Amino acid sequence: MNMNYEVVIIGGSYAGLSAALPLARARRRVLIIDAGQRRNRFAEHSHNFLTQDGRSPSAIAKDARAQLEKYSTISWLAETVTDVKAVDGKYSVIAGDQHIQAEKMIIATGVRDELPQVDGLAERWGQSVYHCPYCDGYELNLGEIGMLVSGMYSLHMALMLPDWGNTTLFLNDAISADQLDDELLAKLSKRQIQIETRKIDHIEGHCDVVLTDGERIQLDGLFVSTVTRLQSNWIQHLGLEIDCNEYGEAIKTSPAKETNVKGIYACGDETRSGGSVALSVGDGAMTGIVAHKSFIF
Template sequence: MHTECPARYDAIVIGGSYAGLSAALQLARARRRLLVIDAGIRRNRFALASHGFLGQDGREPGAIVAEAREQLLAYPNVQWRDGMATDARHDDRGFSVSLADTRLAAPYLVLATGVKDELPSIEGLAQRWGRSVFHCPYCHGYELNEGRIGVLAAGPHSLHHALMLPHWGQVTFFTNGALEPDDAQRAELRARGVRIEPRRVLRLADTATVELEDGTRVVLDGLFTATHMTMASPLAEQLGCELDESPMGRYIRTDALKQTTVPGVFACGDAARMAGNVALAVGDGAQAGASAHRAMLFG
């Protein structure tokens, strides 16, 4: 049975990672009464360092979030609750959100709920995720020092990965039965210096050594693959927010101001983008927080 809490908040931000913290900061500085609910599961928790985020390049991701949270909570109008928001719905006070045995209310919501990465089912891949297996060249390509790079195909969209990565090293494209490049695509890959490996991948070993089905070992410095993204939270669908489809999975549909298709609900970060990184998540959050505040002012 839920305990009903009075509507003490102007907005609730669900998700306390990069996008949610950024959204909350805008609302805090607008002197709004604000609650942040966070389950503590960052998408990039497997990575040793975050790259490409201005002023924070090379820093441990958890340290970035911890400092941002400390700065946010210095504002006396901000409250924080650890836990998983399990249910959200419209009610006569705007929106209500369930957290453990408590139901909280606010007239505006910001969803920064993130996504989960579903990895290709290859032995040894998950254990190396974020260490020597990656999805974003801009985040991790430079540190491979123009070395031996693999691309593991997960579908037709992996061709884009293979064509990008020669700027970061010597690329082998493991098609692994996930796609069969046509003649024009093969010519484009060859022109970029990409070696095509059609044999099936059996497992990963060592740092990022690919073992093929016939026992051949291809020693690499790093491997890139595309994941399939799924929503980390059911809240957007519970609220009736429309979703868009992409080759990587579904994400929450928003306009340029990060308003969802449900008035009063804003969304930001990886849950509301086809693809993203830390810097884009922070920018998304800043826009969502400012837009939610303007909605409070002007409707």
């Protein structure tokens, strides 16, 4: 089946839904395609988003969709996009058995988190293993927390963590103690961060780190810097500029969320390092406005 829209938004989480709102209010014909795999689906609560602090992430997304459904020019498709091509100045999107044509496209697919290979880590992701102290640190009540190193970039977060609790830095062979120069060691010491050089065997219980020698370190929470990957292979085939660094992959955009390809915009976690519901909503609002103006100016 062929369908035609002015804007197709691929990804119906916080950034994508937020981008849809100004377009809906301008009565533009918009299709939101979403497979229901929000990045923060593993978390029970969302924090650091004014007026929504402490709410369930799924409840926030459900409310957002309910508000958008009041606008008659918004359509929905619960599918996974498998291919996107530029055709005669427009975009052809394949999702399931649907062939969608759109003048503009907004990519809001989010990212996939690659976790370090530690037994028991993935099962606790979003429950007692976290990536953002601003989102989850306060609830740890200044208890015992850890930072699992993925690379040298993890040390930046490690230096922040003592504001949320007594911090242990687990090198776990991701870096060696020799890579911690005197200046860095002084900073860690000043922040009273303990350095654990022994390798982790597994994590069990709420968040008990069991070392290879059998010693157990009980934590209230463990933070980890993930490597983020773009969700879909078709993104790589559009000619978009993509930034690849030690943090992962991100689509490059202008401050107005325009990509280097005319008519394609991107917003949310796939355009920045880190992740935040509030920032994604702000990104989406900007993107929707810019996409609407592009029809006029």
